[in-house]
Amino acid sequence: MKIYLLSLGAGLLVGVVYSLLQVRSPAPPLVALIGLLGILVGEQLVPVGKQLLSGTAFVAACNKEQAARHVFGQLPGRQEKDNAGDKAEG
Template sequence: MKPFLAALGIGILVGALYSLLGTRSPAPPAIALLGLLGMLLGEQAVPLVTRVIHGQEVASFWKASCAERVTGLPPAPDDAP
């Protein structure tokens, strides 16, 4: 239930931001796609920054974990549930 409430809260914040920027909702396709790309990149930023702060290697983590999520490539067969 918690992810649903978080999604609702974030949706309300984004809706308010759209209103402040004068963008209609649902957003035009180009704006919506850029927004989705921003969400994907933002989602990956937290683990990347955490690794940088802890002095861990970032390039292989990006390649192994983040790139698939951002580019939409399906996970490798050994990662499947």
């Protein structure tokens, strides 16, 4: 139940921001895509920020938290490399 209330709260917050920006919902495609990018990057701010505060360099923090993989998803051509690495480890 908690996750549903958090989701509702996030939706309300986004609705308020849309209203302040005078953007109708559903947002135009470009506005919506930029908003989704903001969500993906925003999700990585806390874990990467924690790594930075512990003294880890920015690039190392992003690598450790797999921030780029989370934001960009599985990039083309990476699946073969990842599968080969998994087989070598196993």
